[in-house]
Amino acid sequence: xxxxxxxxxxxxxxxxxxxxxxxxxxxxxxxxxxxxxxxxxxxxxxxxxxxxxxxxxxxxxxxxxxxxxxxxxxxxxxxxxxxxxxxxxxxxxxxxxxxxxxxxxxxxxxxxxxxxxxxxxxxxxxxxxxxxxxxxxxxxxxxxxxxxxxxxxxxxxxxxxxxxxxxxxxxxxxxxxxxxxxxxxxxxxxxxxxxxxxxxxxxxxxxxxxxxxxxxxxxxxxxxxxxxxxxxxxxxxxxxxxxxxxxxxxxxxxxxxxxxxxxxxxxxxxxxxxxxxxxxxxxxxxxxxxxxxxxxxxxxxxxxxxxxxxxxxxxxxxxxxxxxxxxxxxxxxxxxxxx
Amino acid sequence: xxxxxxxxxxxxxxxxxxxxxxxxxxxxxxxxxxxxxxxxxxxxxxxxxxxxxxxxxxxxxxxxxxxxxxxxxxxxxxxxxxxxxxxxxxxxxxxxxxxxxxxxxxxxxxxxxxxxxxxxxxxxxxxxxxxxxxxxxxxxxxxxxxxxxxxxxxxxxxxxxxxxxxxxxxxxxxxxxxxxxxxxxxxxxxxxxxxxxxxxxxxxxxxxxxxxxxxxxxxxxxxxxxxxxxxxxxxxxxxxxxxxxxxxxxxxxxxxxxxxxxxxxxxxxxxxxxxxxxxxxxxxxxxxxxxxxxxxxxxxxxxxxxxxxxxxxxxxxxxxxxxx
Numbered sequence: 001x002x003x004x005x006x007x008x009x010x011x012x013x014x015x016x017x018x019x020x021x022x023x024x025x026x027x028x029x030x031x032x033x034x035x036x037x038x039x040x041x042x043x044x045x046x047x048x049x050x051x052x053x054x055x056x057x058x059x060x061x062x063x064x065x066x067x068x069x070x071x072x073x074x075x076x077x078x079x080x081x082x083x084x085x086x087x088x089x090x091x092x093x094x095x096x097x098x099x100x101x102x103x104x105x106x107x108x109x110x111x112x113x114x115x116x117x118x119x120x121x122x123x124x125x126x127x128x129x130x131x132x133x134x135x136x137x138x139x140x141x142x143x144x145x146x147x148x149x150x151x152x153x154x155x156x157x158x159x160x161x162x163x164x165x166x167x168x169x170x171x172x173x174x175x176x177x178x179x180x181x182x183x184x185x186x187x188x189x190x191x192x193x194x195x196x197x198x199x200x201x202x203x204x205x206x207x208x209x210x211x212x213x214x215x216x217x218x219x220x221x222x223x224x225x226x227x228x229x230x231x232x233x234x235x236x237x238x239x240x241x242x243x244x245x246x247x248x249x250x251x252x253x254x255x256x257x258x259x260x261x262x263x264x265x266x267x268x269x270x271x272x273x274x275x276x277x278x279x280x281x282x283x284x285x286x287x288x289x290x291x292x293x294x295x296x297x298x299x300x301x302x303x304x305x306x307x308x309x310x311x312x313x314x315x316x317x318x319x320x321x322x323x324x325x326x327x328x329x330x331x332x333x334x335x336x337x338x339x
Numbered sequence: 340x341x342x343x344x345x346x347x348x349x350x351x352x353x354x355x356x357x358x359x360x361x362x363x364x365x366x367x368x369x370x371x372x373x374x375x376x377x378x379x380x381x382x383x384x385x386x387x388x389x390x391x392x393x394x395x396x397x398x399x400x401x402x403x404x405x406x407x408x409x410x411x412x413x414x415x416x417x418x419x420x421x422x423x424x425x426x427x428x429x430x431x432x433x434x435x436x437x438x439x440x441x442x443x444x445x446x447x448x449x450x451x452x453x454x455x456x457x458x459x460x461x462x463x464x465x466x467x468x469x470x471x472x473x474x475x476x477x478x479x480x481x482x483x484x485x486x487x488x489x490x491x492x493x494x495x496x497x498x499x500x501x502x503x504x505x506x507x508x509x510x511x512x513x514x515x516x517x518x519x520x521x522x523x524x525x526x527x528x529x530x531x532x533x534x535x536x537x538x539x540x541x542x543x544x545x546x547x548x549x550x551x552x553x554x555x556x557x558x559x560x561x562x563x564x565x566x567x568x569x570x571x572x573x574x575x576x577x578x579x580x581x582x583x584x585x586x587x588x589x590x591x592x593x594x595x596x597x598x599x600x601x602x603x604x605x606x607x608x609x610x611x612x613x614x615x616x617x618x619x620x621x622x623x624x625x626x627x628x629x630x631x632x633x634x635x636x637x638x639x640x641x642x643x644x645x646x647x648x649x650x651x652x653x654x655x656x657x658x659x660x661x662x663x
Contacts, residue, residue: 049521164612165385194384194548196609199592203608221522224594227601247598265523266596267551273574275555276533279526283491 010037011183011215016075019053019060023070028287031057032239033075035314038232040182043209043216045226045247048236049262051284054219057236058185061085062100063092079183098128101181101214105188107172111160118144118156121175128179143174148204166197173204177212184209186218190225202228223266227251235259238285238295241314245324255317255326255335257300294328302330342411343372344542345396345429345510350405352388352395356617364616365391367566368405373510376540378532380557380574382550382589386613388566393512393546397431427457430503434515436495440487446473446498447483453505472501475539476531493524497531504535510542511535517552529556550593554578562586565624566616572649582645582656585625607659623653631659 019031030053038044048054059065061077061084077084079095087095096102104110112120121143122136131139137156144152147170160168169189176184186205190198206229209216220226226233226247233250235243235258243256254260261280282299285291293308294300300307307330314325315332326332352366365388373379383389394400396407398414407414409425417425433439440449447469454465470480476497487495496516503511513532517525529552535541547553553560554574561571562585570583581587588607595601609628614620620627626636633654640652651657 049523166612195550195592195594196384196588199594199606200608202594203606222594223596224601227596227598228594230598251596251598262523263596265526267549267555268595269551269554269578269590269593271551271555273555273578274533274558277526277529277552277555279530280523283493283524 009039010078011040011042011080012038012217013078014057014061014075015078017057017061017077018074019056020072021056021065021069022072026288030239030287031060034236034239034241035075036234036241036244038183038215038217040215041209041213042232043218043230045218045220045230045233046236047220047223047226047233047262049221049284051238051287052236053239053287054236055187058187058217058219062096062102062185063089064096064102094128097124097176098179099182101176101179101184103169103172103176103184103186103189105191107165107168107192108160110172110175111168113160115159116156117158117160117163117171121156121171121178124175124178139178140174143177144171146177146208147171147174148200149174165193166200169193169197169201170204173201173208177208180212181214184214184216186216188220189218190222191220198225205229223251223263235262238291239287240295241325241327242296243324243326244314245317245320245326246322249317249320249322249324255331256296256328257302257331258296261299261301302328304330341374344375344410345373345544346406346408346411347371347396348406348408350392350395350407351403352391352400353403359617361617364566364619366395367616367619369563369566369568371561371568371571373542373544375509376536376542377559378536378543378545378557380553380560381544381546381563382548382553382560383563384548384589384613386565386616387563388616389546389563390514392563393431393514393544396512396544397429398426399431427506428509430506430508430511432496432500432503432511432513432516435519436492436499437487439499440495440502442487444486445483446485446487446490446501449498450483450502450505453502457506468505472504473498475504475535476501477527477534491524492520493527496520496528500528500531500535508541510544512544512546514546515548516545518547518549525552532556550578550589562589565613565619567624568652569625570645570649570651570653572645576646576648580645580649580657582643582649582651583625583653584629584631584655584659586651587659631655 015035017034020027020029046054060071065071073085118140121140125131125136125139141152144155149155149170190201230247233247234241237258243259254263264278280299285295294312297303297307312327312329314327317324317326348370350366350369353362353364356363369392381389395402402415450469451465459465469483473480473482478497517528532543545557557574560574560577562569564585570586581590588609591607611628622637623640626632635654640654642650642652643656644650645656
């Protein structure tokens with residue numbers, strides 16, 4: 001099966017994925033029937049605000065939920081044709097850090113504070129690529145140079161606290177690349193960083209993606225990161241997909257009322273000085289309660305009575321060049337008329 | 340011109356590194372004015388000293404030198420009761436509303452506590468004032484019965500602002516007031532600052548790293564780097580015609596939500612990291628990372644008027660040209 005994979009088939013195929021988390025008091029469903037795919041060499045951005053389920057959706061199938069969280073998953077997550085949900089811990093350990101690299105939001109908490117940086121990265125290459133200690137150390141020096149860390153040989157001897165935030169994130173990226181992944185999952189890779197460093201990291205990821213021909217799934221709440229590096233974007237709200245399409249289609253001509261409202265909420269350097277800020281009314285729903293209709297309906301300008309009763313299906317947007325779906329029949333009708 | 344409400348002159352805040360005994364110069368000679376009813380922005384990257392400056396203004400850090408003049412009088416030489424009553428006029432809003440509110444107090448109790456500290460002895464008057472303050476921040480009065488965990492992030496930050504208003508301040512020092520909030524609810528809090536300025540003439544120092552938010556809200560802005568002001572002036576002029584290479588680099592790094600623009604934009608990518616504030620570079624502090632630094636930059640930069648409305652502390656203001 002594995003050999004049959006070429007550029008046309010998906011590297012990652014997520015179908016009808018739902019994740020339920022159980023706590024002592026209640027159950028919440030942060031991911032509700034989500035499907036998407038990532039081809040080799042593609043950059044997919046998953047955008048949403050806090051609590052939209054974007055991180056859980058990516059971490060749960062890899063077995064990366066915090067210890068003690070009781071989760072239940074349904075649907076399928078196929079990586080190179082193999083379902084990760086039914087894979088055992090052994091297989092997951094082999095994929096994680098190997099064919100799938102992960103960049104964590106907070107680089108400091110992803111690094112062991114009492115071990116030297118070089119050793120921490122080398123360990124991954126040894127395990128996943130079967131390198132000897134010597135080979136692995138050479139590889140680490142190359143990786144640190146690749147992510148733009150000056151003087152890699154002496155950096156390898158340092159501890160995480162000796163580095164600045166930007167350098168730590170570069171180390172985090174080097175670490176995610178140590179197993180030569182085909183797919184990189186980057187969870188808010190720039191959130192803890194300043195704008196100038198953020199620009200450097202986005203440039204670096206774009207450059208690495210081209211050079212190593214990796215696919216990237218970048219999880220973010222920042223449309224700046226999306227427009228800077230993604231080909232495709234999935235917008236999530238309350239655990240569901242609200243819109244999925246090419247980055248140009250979605251960012252330049254958003255269809256779903258949530259996407260539209262969210263994009264308008266981002267202040268830009270072109271906004272009128274002294275003008276009122278634009279936001280969305282209300283707040284996101286409580287995910288421990290069952291939502292029958294559209295979860296965005298209470299905050300939506302276009303909502304009809306029926307929106308609160310039936311879950312809106314993901315429908316294709318007519319007249320769009322690239323594949324594009326939107327979970328809002330109401331605006332889809334008016335959008336079709338406008339085109 | 341009337342005198343500024345808050346007039347900060349050559350303010351220095353140094354911390355002592357206990358290991359080496361050296362001074363960490365977090366704020367190193369900052370002069371800054373805030374006029375009555377004015378929103379002033381203070382931008383810069385982490386570690387530039389902008390939060391230390393804000394904390395020094397409200398007495399959370401001790402100043403090592405300079406003056407903080409409120410209504411013409413220097414707070415740093417004031418004592419006792421007078422200092423106490425003057426300080427109340429300058430209130431602070433923290434970045435994270437959840438950690439600055441007690442989880443065991445309702446919002447009403449938290450605001451009442453602030454009113455008691457400010458000398459309101461009459462319980463009925465306090466309760467009436469709580470309702471007024473909640474109304475001022477556009478929260479319904481039932482919120483008084485709620486605990487912080489029962490509220491959304493935007494509501495919590497507005498409740499914190501209501502509590503700050505209990506002291507009847509003239510200036511709010513807001514350190515990253517919306518950075519912990521989701522994009523779609525930031526407007527609730529930002530519009531509140533505009534409203535408080537328009538309705539109560541409340542001035543505000545808006546400390547933030549988000550350049551677009553500051554530009555939209557503030558009429559004047561200061562750009563800070565490694566303990567010093569690099570460029571200052573009216574937002575329209577400074578953002579429209581940034582002259583200091585650091586300001587230019589900062590602005591060129593702000594991403595756009597337009598993917599087509601993003602693809603062919605030119606960025607000034609800064610090399611290296613911010614140097615240590617223990618031993619900052621002589622002369623211009625930015626020179627080690629500046630793309631157009633010359634030997635003369637080792638001498639203190641002059642403050643040059645870029646145009647009628649803004650100045651830059653740079654030997655070569657406006658000389659960094661963006662390729663393309």
